Amino acid sequence: MxxxxxxxxxxxxxxxxxxxxxxxxxxxxxxxxxxxxxxxxxxxxxxxxxxxxxxxxxxxxxxxxxxxxxxxxxxxxxxxxxxxxxxxxxxxxxxxxxxxxxxxxxxxxxxxxxxxxxxxxxxxxxxxxxxxxxxxxxxxxxxxFDSAVNTAIENIDKIRDTAESHNRIFIVEVMGKDSGYIAIHSGLTTGADAILIPESGKDFIYLLDKVKNYDSEDAFLVVVSEGDEIGAELLATKIKEINANVDLRITRLGHVQRGGNxxxxxxxxxxxxxxxxxxxxxxxxxxxxxxxxxxxxxxxxxxxxxxxxxxxxxxxxxxxxxxx
Amino acid sequence: MxxxxxxxxxxxxxxxxxxxxxxxxxxxxxxxxxxxxxxxxxxxxxxxxxxxxxxxxxxxxxxxxxxxxxxxxxxxxxxxxxxxxxxxxxxxxxxxxxxxxxxxxxxxxxxxxxxxxxxxxxxxxxxxxxxxxxxxxxxxxxxxFDSAVNTAIENIDKIRDTAESHNRIFIVEVMGKDSGYIAIHSGLTTGADAILIPESGKDFIYLLDKVKNYDSEDAFLVVVSEGDEIGAELLATKIKEINANVDLRITRLGHVQRGGNxxxxxxxxxxxxxxxxxxxxxxxxxxxxxxxxxxxxxxxxxxxxxxxxxxxxxxxxxxxxxxx
Amino acid sequence: MxxxxxxxxxxxxxxxxxxxxxxxxxxxxxxxxxxxxxxxxxxxxxxxxxxxxxxxxxxxxxxxxxxxxxxxxxxxxxxxxxxxxxxxxxxxxxxxxxxxxxxxxxxxxxxxxxxxxxxxxxxxxxxxxxxxxxxxxxxxxxxxFDSAVNTAIENIDKIRDTAESHNRIFIVEVMGKDSGYIAIHSGLTTGADAILIPESGKDFIYLLDKVKNYDSEDAFLVVVSEGDEIGAELLATKIKEINANVDLRITRLGHVQRGGNxxxxxxxxxxxxxxxxxxxxxxxxxxxxxxxxxxxxxxxxxxxxxxxxxxxxxxxxxxxxxxx
Amino acid sequence: MxxxxxxxxxxxxxxxxxxxxxxxxxxxxxxxxxxxxxxxxxxxxxxxxxxxxxxxxxxxxxxxxxxxxxxxxxxxxxxxxxxxxxxxxxxxxxxxxxxxxxxxxxxxxxxxxxxxxxxxxxxxxxxxxxxxxxxxxxxxxxxxFDSAVNTAIENIDKIRDTAESHNRIFIVEVMGKDSGYIAIHSGLTTGADAILIPESGKDFIYLLDKVKNYDSEDAFLVVVSEGDEIGAELLATKIKEINANVDLRITRLGHVQRGGNxxxxxxxxxxxxxxxxxxxxxxxxxxxxxxxxxxxxxxxxxxxxxxxxxxxxxxxxxxxxxxx
The missing domain is CATH 3.40.50.450 (Rossmann fold)
Structure with a gap:
């Protein structure tokens, strides 16, 4: 040796x-x-x-x-x-x-x-x-990675409080660069209604189908990876085109995902x-x-x-x- | 009675x-x-x-x-x-x-x-x-209010980790509408280098003076109320004008401040x-x-x-x- | 099928x-x-x-x-x-x-x-x-398991604050029944000075050797599994026998490890x-x-x-x- | 001057x-x-x-x-x-x-x-x-004080999860020395069924009355100040005397209340x-x-x-x- x-x-x-x-x-x-x-x-x-x-x-x-x-x-x-x-x-x-x-x-x-x-x-x-x-x-x-996902889901849990109180659609953008890992983990673990990641062949059309029938009597959570090509703003526009009555907000979790114990x-x-x-x-x-x-x-x-x-x-x- | x-x-x-x-x-x-x-x-x-x-x-x-x-x-x-x-x-x-x-x-x-x-x-x-x-x-x-401030400072504490690791300037925008209360409380309790609130007669000039001498060998945290007239983006532009070498990021804490236990x-x-x-x-x-x-x-x-x-x-x- | x-x-x-x-x-x-x-x-x-x-x-x-x-x-x-x-x-x-x-x-x-x-x-x-x-x-x-360990370490982190402020020995007992998993994970991830688990052939003698030389100028953290045969009280007694001057506390984290998000x-x-x-x-x-x-x-x-x-x-x- | x-x-x-x-x-x-x-x-x-x-x-x-x-x-x-x-x-x-x-x-x-x-x-x-x-x-x-109460209630919230899952009585002892402040604040803010503090002229009899009728189909939370004269163990004994069927646990939050951000x-x-x-x-x-x-x-x-x-x-x- x-x-x-x-x-x-x-x-x-x-x-x-x-x-x-x-x-x-x-x-x-x-x-x-x-x-x-x-x-x-x-x-x-x-x-x-x-x-x-x-x-x-x-x-x-x-x-x-x-x-x-x-x-x-x-x-x-x-x-x-x-x-x-x-x-x-x-x-x-x-x-x-x-x-x-x-x-x-x-x-x-x-x-x-x-x-x-x-x-x-x-x-x-x-x-x-x-x-x-x-x-x-x-x-x-x-x-x-695990810390970032935990930070993301603790914040998405908080957003759920407001989403449910207002029967509101929230689009939450999480980090991950070209990878959908943070998005898929944080979406699956917060009961998200839709998750958009760059790796998915599927486009956002399925989401629009769900939103079309959304009756505004509950929360609706979308988790989007920052690397997904559509982006939160364009997605918001598309959603409003299909269902004009929705109450919708965008939140970018941003750099908080990078720090913390x-x-x-x-x-x-x-x-x-x-x-x-x-x-x-x-x-x-x-x-x-x-x-x-x-x-x-x-x-x-x-x-x-x-x-x-x-x-x-x-x-x-x-x-x-x-x-x- | x-x-x-x-x-x-x-x-x-x-x-x-x-x-x-x-x-x-x-x-x-x-x-x-x-x-x-x-x-x-x-x-x-x-x-x-x-x-x-x-x-x-x-x-x-x-x-x-x-x-x-x-x-x-x-x-x-x-x-x-x-x-x-x-x-x-x-x-x-x-x-x-x-x-x-x-x-x-x-x-x-x-x-x-x-x-x-x-x-x-x-x-x-x-x-x-x-x-x-x-x-x-x-x-x-x-x-x-107290819950929102606690959520804000826990997130700003996380941002400090990254700011110190990178010797970076962070502009963190917090909620509060026309009131600077969340900003002043969350800034004073996280060791912020500057705090901008709508109620302050003072403009952001004092901040620029500090940044001019900032040697990029430490974190520099700015907490801005969403109601402050300058806004995070313009502030970032002003800072870069005065000190072109700084590594700067903007984070909006957003709706997470509204929810949570x-x-x-x-x-x-x-x-x-x-x-x-x-x-x-x-x-x-x-x-x-x-x-x-x-x-x-x-x-x-x-x-x-x-x-x-x-x-x-x-x-x-x-x-x-x-x-x- | x-x-x-x-x-x-x-x-x-x-x-x-x-x-x-x-x-x-x-x-x-x-x-x-x-x-x-x-x-x-x-x-x-x-x-x-x-x-x-x-x-x-x-x-x-x-x-x-x-x-x-x-x-x-x-x-x-x-x-x-x-x-x-x-x-x-x-x-x-x-x-x-x-x-x-x-x-x-x-x-x-x-x-x-x-x-x-x-x-x-x-x-x-x-x-x-x-x-x-x-x-x-x-x-x-x-x-x-992962939630329990996260709860344990967040609490042990808090105990570290007090241990360091007082230069004190803390014996923290964690759950796990006959398994040392929670103890070993929570001890290794909190910088514990000693970890006692039931599976270890080793007895607590090595710990006493460390304590003998402990100069009371810093924190000293011991994580003990509830399934370990010595138990927190007897361990405390043994430690005091070997080094009478130490400032020592026992904390059992208890049922908080079982709940929470x-x-x-x-x-x-x-x-x-x-x-x-x-x-x-x-x-x-x-x-x-x-x-x-x-x-x-x-x-x-x-x-x-x-x-x-x-x-x-x-x-x-x-x-x-x-x-x- | x-x-x-x-x-x-x-x-x-x-x-x-x-x-x-x-x-x-x-x-x-x-x-x-x-x-x-x-x-x-x-x-x-x-x-x-x-x-x-x-x-x-x-x-x-x-x-x-x-x-x-x-x-x-x-x-x-x-x-x-x-x-x-x-x-x-x-x-x-x-x-x-x-x-x-x-x-x-x-x-x-x-x-x-x-x-x-x-x-x-x-x-x-x-x-x-x-x-x-x-x-x-x-x-x-x-x-x-406020930090200690926040730590106490976050931990009592976790205990509630287990108490409700098991329809169990939990006696949670909190710090405060001779003062009931931590107990009264943490009890009132966690939906406790009973709170025992040293300052209260009232003894624990009222608690026993409630427990007598407790049908074991829900959680029952008692918050006791460490300074209260009865103490968690004796209280547990008294409760079991009055209602032998209850599933009861004692948790002392201990030193975690003293540390943390x-x-x-x-x-x-x-x-x-x-x-x-x-x-x-x-x-x-x-x-x-x-x-x-x-x-x-x-x-x-x-x-x-x-x-x-x-x-x-x-x-x-x-x-x-x-x-x-």
């Missing part, structure tokens, strides 16, 4: 922040300490990697932050790292500081960055999927993946993302990771059954 | 729903039962009063709903009641059903309706201030005002709103109620001190 | 209530309606089955209750059903009402009841695992398993529990289900790594 | 921690900075005052912590300060560090300590009432009182507690503060009406 090769690991968070990142950092610190590995926190993602903006991470401090949202390492998107120039500078920083492995917590873009970096840097990289969008292959859930599942996922990242480094692997696939630890090469994560068939069938 | 005059009370909720309305209904039912008064629930506000859309309210059932948002009586805005024709029909409905007193839970518009109705109907009316906006004179807080304060306020409404009817009073002013039960004639509730001097001074 | 055999399904909840049961009932109702199956709700578990205490379940009504805790069908433990006499009476009730399949949502005891009942009743039974304890084989999670995961699990229960009945299967194993729908015969669900190796290793 | 006399203020938190203390510290720091006053944070209450365990408080840092529970200054009970010896040492520490005014956030015991200290130390002291128990005269609410009201109270403490120091006052009485800023001399705060008549009457 080449355990002794890894002496100093750098870790950073990149892309949008997501709840559970601090739990992952805690577990990484704990596992590193247990294995006698030095751990350096790199601030603001690839920006800090280029600039050598470092901090020390101790499990003793992070233990108090397992329950917190955001990321103590801060995060950023880095234009400089998209240029070869920037990546060369990052490589220099790694050498200067004798960092011999990297753990990156982030989404799609983060792993594309690692792939590009691997062309000039041959130390091992381990990825951890951190994004609320759940749009990454090789894991059942990304870090932050992580859910139990996300904290646990962070702990599991953080420990797995150190374990797999010690086993000599490189350039894989640690995920939990079919509820088991699973490691996927970056080339596979960046492929689109599709809403699976079981979910699509549930959507069909429940909302039609 | 003319206690024996009141035998049958009708109650309705009107205008926007607000958390705590069901708690008030519970207390009204309890107090009515204790005093041998028949209680009829009128559905959908003035609409149900016109149409005789009634339901029975028992404290036994409402006891299970004290903790719920929305209103079990449903609510609506009524165009018909704004016409004399509609009010005459409502009067007829009251007579037909031998209702000899009315309790109305709602906002400004609700009390204006009662004033107009009092010109042709001389049974006693009692109002309870139910609106999240806290824009009613004669009470420290309206029913639902009521806070402890709102439930308690509902219980206090519900019991007070029955008590004051039994004392022979009419056409007053029951409120809690300076933390004491207080009854205000409708003519006074509909005057604008101003953000008081202490709050204005706090705003000045904390955000400048 | 014998799809046409099933015309009338009865469903009941049994044992302790758990969050997500109403979501499962909603999905069962929806799937039954889509497939032209009559659905009857049986109240109070086996008690209602014996007595014919029935109610009608419509997806239209249940849609408003997906987000609620508890069970609208009520639940109970039935001594009568443990006797052959009671089961014969239940059989008679089923025949009289032409119910030709049963869906039962409950725990270990519920499935043992179905096994005993299957000796005299040959209509198909489908089980759905509903218990907060996660002590059932054949599913990654039982309905209610279900988490996103539990609602989704309820929806998935509810639909799966109807699907599998239509496929002609009988006497299996629908679960989600390795994140895939999975059906397990009752004989296997009632075997003990062990905390798996990965979790045990995490426990070892994180808390030692 | 003797504004220029105060140049250096020390602040500490003492007694049990309570949500809102950090919000108060933020406001104190902001107001001190605006007025050119140096601010020193004293750690662990009177212990830090004796030992000179100090830290610097900046509004820039505290702004990020307005929403957090506990106290960043830590808190402790001090045996040494109860002796003249300890107080003399504290006096010496103040002189050495040129601290010319003290702000103390705490409860009853804290203010007694200030009174004793005032015998040998003549710099001005200002108190802020910080305790969840609401047992202090001179203020409508103490800092932390402060509610909107507590944050606002912290901000108001923090600013008021600095303001009143600048006006030359000394040895008063800043409170909000009848919703107005109010200053009470310590001698009055330490008198018992009684549950007022309106609340007692509500209790009588709602639960009988």
């Amino acid at each position: 080449n355990t002794n090769r890894i002496k100093h690991v750098g870790v950073f968070t990149s892309g949008g922040d997501s709840p559970g990142m601090n739990a992952a950092l805690y577990a990484i610190a704990k596992a590193a300490e247990k294995n006698g590995i030095k751990l350096t926190g790199i601030k603001k993602g690839y920006e800090g990697l280029i600039d050598g903006d470092f901090t020390t991470l101790k499990s003793y401090d992070l233990q108090k932050l397992v329950h917190t949202g955001g990321t103590v390492l801060k995060t950023a998107r880095s234009k400089r790292f998209m240029e070869l120039e920037g990546r060369k500078k990052a490589l220099q920083t790694l050498h200067t500081n004798h960092i011999d492995a990297l753990i990156a917590i982030g989404g799609d873009g983060t792993f594309k960055g690692l792939l590009a970096f691997s062309e000039i840097c041959d130390i091992p990289f381990i990825g951890i999927p951190g994004t609320i969008d759940n749009d990454i292959s090789g894991t059942d859930y990304t870090l932050g 992580p859910s139990a599942l996300d904290r646990m996922l962070g702990v599991r993946l953080g420990v797995a990242a150190i374990d797999v480094l010690l086993l000599g692997k490189k350039n894989v993302m640690a995920g939990v696939l079919n509820n088991q630890l699973h490691f996927t090469v970056f080339e596979e990771v960046v492929k689109q994560h599709q809403v699976n068939d079981e979910l699509q069938e549930l959507l069909e059954l429940i909302t039609n | 003319n206690t024996n005059r009141i035998k049958h009370v009708g109650v309705f909720t009107s205008g926007g729903d607000s958390p705590g309305m069901n708690a008030a209904l519970y207390a009204i039912a309890k107090a009515a039962e204790k005093n041998g008064i028949k209680l009829t629930g009128i559905k959908k506000g003035y609409e149900g009063l016109i149409d005789g859309d009634f339901t029975t309210l028992k404290s036994y059932d409402l006891q299970k709903l004290v903790h719920t948002g929305g209103t079990v009586l449903k609510t609506a805005r009524s165009k018909r009641f704004m016409e004399l024709e509609g009010r005459k029909k409502a009067l007829q409905t009251l007579h037909t059903n031998h209702i000899d007193a009315l309790i109305a839970i709602g906002g400004d518009g609700t009390f204006k309706g009662l004033l107009a109705f009092s010109e042709i109907c001389d049974i006693p009316f009692i109002g309870i201030p139910g609106t999240i906006d806290n824009d009613i004179s004669g009470t420290d807080y309206t029913l639902g 009521p806070s402890a304060l709102d439930r308690m306020l509902g219980v206090r005002l519900g019991v007070a409404a029955i008590d004051v009817l039994l004392l022979g009073k009419k056409n007053v709103m029951a409120g809690v002013l300076n933390n004491q039960l207080h009854f205000t004639v409708f003519e006074e109620v509909v005057k604008q509730h101003q953000v008081n001097d202490e709050l204005q001074e706090l705003l000045e001190l904390i955000t400048n | 014998n799809t046409n055999r099933i015309k009338h399904v009865g469903v009941f909840t049994s044992g302790g209530d758990s969050p997500g049961m109403n979501a499962a009932l909603y999905a069962i109702a929806k799937a039954a309606e889509k497939n032209g199956i009559k659905l009857t709700g049986i109240k109070k578990g086996y008690e209602g089955l014996i007595d014919g205490d029935f109610t009608t379940l419509k997806s239209y009504d249940l849609q408003k209750l997906v987000h609620t805790g508890g069970t609208v069908l009520k639940t109970a433990r039935s001594k009568r059903f443990m006797e052959l006499e009671g089961r014969k009476k239940a059989l008679q009730t089923l025949h009289t009402n032409h119910i030709d399949a049963l869906i039962a949502i409950g725990g270990d005891g519920t499935f043992k009841g179905l096994l005993a009942f299957s000796e005299i009743c040959d209509i198909p039974f489908i089980g759905i695992p509903g218990t907060i304890d996660n002590d059932i084989s054949g599913t990654d999670y039982t309905l209610g 279900p988490s996103a995961l539990d609602r989704m699990l309820g929806v998935r398993l509810g639909v799966a229960a109807i699907d599998v009945l239509l496929l002609g299967k009988k006497n299996v529990m629908a679960g989600v194993l390795n994140n895939q729908l999975h059906f397990t015969v009752f004989e296997e289900v009632v075997k003990q669900h062990q905390v798996n190796d990965e979790l045990q290793e995490l426990l070892e790594l994180i808390t030692n | 003797n504004t220029n006399r105060i140049k250096h203020v020390g602040v500490f938190t003492s007694g049990g921690d309570s949500p809102g203390m950090n919000a108060a510290l933020y406001a104190i720091a902001k107001a001190a900075e605006k007025n050119g006053i140096k601010l020193t944070g004293i750690k662990k209450g009177y212990e830090g005052l004796i030992d000179g365990d100090f830290t610097t408080l900046k509004s820039y840092d505290l702004q990020k912590l307005v929403h957090t529970g506990g106290t960043v200054l830590k808190t402790a009970r001090s045996k040494r300060f109860m002796e003249l010896e300890g107080r003399k040492k504290a006096l010496q520490t103040l002189h050495t560090n040129h601290i010319d005014a003290l702000i103390a956030i705490g409860g009853d015991g804290t203010f007694k300590g200030l009174l004793a200290f005032s015998e040998i130390c003549d710099i001005p002291f200002i108190g802020i009432p910080g305790t969840i128990d609401n047992d202090i005269s001179g203020t409508d609410y103490t800092l932390g 402060p509610s909107a009201l507590d944050r606002m109270l912290g901000v108001r009182l923090g600013v008021a403490a600095i303001d009143v120091l600048l006006l030359g006052k000394k040895n008063v507690m800043a409170g909000v009485l009848n919703n107005q800023l109010h200053f009470t001399v310590f001698e009055e503060v330490v008198k018992q705060h009684q549950v007022n008549d309106e609340l007692q009457e509500l209790l009588e009406l709602i639960t009988n």
Whole structure:
């Protein structure tokens, strides 16, 4: 075993922040300490990697932050790292500081960055999927997805109070970029009357059929993914065309879905993946993302990771059954 | 004492729903039962009063709903009641059903309706201030205000996670119509860097001064009342003009502020005002709103109620001190 | 396919209530309606089955209750059903009402009841695992477990505030009966210093070693499963023997872990398993529990289900790594 | 005006921690900075005052912590300060560090300590009432009370789910020491069937009368203050004596009531009182507690503060009406 090769690991968070990142950092610190590995926190993602903006991470401090949202390492998107120039500078920083492995917590873009970096840097990289969008292959859930859905449904539950009090139609737009995961999960779990996601071949016509017969004597909830092509405003217009009497409101949940204390599942996922990242480094692997696939630890090469994560068939069938 | 005059009370909720309305209904039912008064629930506000859309309210059932948002009586805005024709029909409905007193839970518009109705109907009316906006004179807080602020700050706390992780400026727009109460409370209690409310003589220039020197190394939170004249988009434009490098996002909290389980304060306020409404009817009073002013039960004639509730001097001074 | 055999399904909840049961009932109702199956709700578990205490379940009504805790069908433990006499009476009730399949949502005891009942009743039974304890084989999670853990950690997070403010040791006892699942999940996700579960071969000695060196300059959190043999009081005594100066408190989270709105995961699990229960009945299967194993729908015969669900190796290793 | 006399203020938190203390510290720091006053944070209450365990408080840092529970200054009970010896040492520490005014956030015991200290130390002291128990005269609410009640009712709401699902009696014991405030507020706002508080002349007989007729077909919730003389266990015994068939559980909410993010009201109270403490120091006052009485800023001399705060008549009457 080449355990002794890894002496100093750098870790950073990149892309949008997501709840559970601090739990992952805690577990990484704990596992590193247990294995006698030095751990350096790199601030603001690839920006800090280029600039050598470092901090020390101790499990003793992070233990108090397992329950917190955001990321103590801060995060950023880095234009400089998209240029070869920037990546060369990052490589220099790694050498200067004798960092011999990297753990990156982030989404799609983060792993594309690692792939590009691997062309000039041959130390091992381990990825951890951190994004609320759940749009990454090789894991059942990304870090932050469950928290985002819980935030979404708590807010949709509140909206239901008003919708029922007024017999009103509410169109609630949730996040997820090109992925319908947040929408389908939050819609199915709040008793939504219709759910619109980008992956669905079906258009919004079925929704209009339901609305045509809507008698204005009850709430009617529509959950729309921000990635769905119709968009909340146009949908509202179409609904009013078909049934002019409806009382209708649009709410965009927005950035609240991105923050807040992580859910139990996300904290646990962070702990599991953080420990797995150190374990797999010690086993000599490189350039894989640690995920939990079919509820088991699973490691996927970056080339596979960046492929689109599709809403699976079981979910699509549930959507069909429940909302039609 | 003319206690024996009141035998049958009708109650309705009107205008926007607000958390705590069901708690008030519970207390009204309890107090009515204790005093041998028949209680009829009128559905959908003035609409149900016109149409005789009634339901029975028992404290036994409402006891299970004290903790719920929305209103079990449903609510609506009524165009018909704004016409004399509609009010005459409502009067007829009251007579037909031998209702000899009315309790109305709602906002400004609700009390204006009662004033107009009092010109042709001389049974006693009692109002309870139910609106999240806290824009009613004669009470420290309206029913639902504290819940709305709690919902707002829990969401702003989540946004802080992301703002700090990204060193980002967030403009958060909160509700309140023409009143800055929700904005000033939610801004002062979330460590906001700036708060913009319609009542403030001050314009947003002071905010721009702060932003000019903002070094993009931390979060910067702005809470704006929806009633403030500048508006989130224009504010964003102004900020970018003064400091082009900032990373800025706008979030509108929207309708989530209106729903959800009521806070402890709102439930308690509902219980206090519900019991007070029955008590004051039994004392022979009419056409007053029951409120809690300076933390004491207080009854205000409708003519006074509909005057604008101003953000008081202490709050204005706090705003000045904390955000400048 | 014998799809046409099933015309009338009865469903009941049994044992302790758990969050997500109403979501499962909603999905069962929806799937039954889509497939032209009559659905009857049986109240109070086996008690209602014996007595014919029935109610009608419509997806239209249940849609408003997906987000609620508890069970609208009520639940109970039935001594009568443990006797052959009671089961014969239940059989008679089923025949009289032409119910030709049963869906039962409950725990270990519920499935043992179905096994005993299957000796005299040959209509198909489908089980759905509903218990907060996660002590059932054949599913990654039982309905209610994730909600219970989320409730536990939100409360432990609050306790952390006080523990850190006072530099205090807190022993927090969580539920789970003989299973350490709630303890291990809630301990690992709150930065607990020690976690005691019944499945661990390790005794509490390692904890005492940590406490011996505890310098009273920080919080120290211990999460103990109610099934662990030492118990919170004896543990407190042992700790004080080893370090007399510590400031120590015990908190039992108790029944709050059992109620509350279900988490996103539990609602989704309820929806998935509810639909799966109807699907599998239509496929002609009988006497299996629908679960989600390795994140895939999975059906397990009752004989296997009632075997003990062990905390798996990965979790045990995490426990070892994180808390030692 | 003797504004220029105060140049250096020390602040500490003492007694049990309570949500809102950090919000108060933020406001104190902001107001001190605006007025050119140096601010020193004293750690662990009177212990830090004796030992000179100090830290610097900046509004820039505290702004990020307005929403957090506990106290960043830590808190402790001090045996040494109860002796003249300890107080003399504290006096010496103040002189050495040129601290010319003290702000103390705490409860009853804290203010007694200030009174004793005032015998040998003549710099001005200002108190802020910080305790969840609401047992202090001179203020409508103490800092932390509203948060504790909100935590209590959210947990009692969860217990209601189980109580209704099982038709069960629940006895829920809440905190409050000798004060029934938390019990009466949390009971009235959760639809409790009975509430037992120490201040009530009435014994638990009325409760037994209700239970005698309880038909076990619904939930029955009892909220008991920890200060009530009967206690949950004896009450349970009495209930079972009168109605042997009931299904009954006891839950003690315990320390969770003390922590957690402060509610909107507590944050606002912290901000108001923090600013008021600095303001009143600048006006030359000394040895008063800043409170909000009848919703107005109010200053009470310590001698009055330490008198018992009684549950007022309106609340007692509500209790009588709602639960009988």
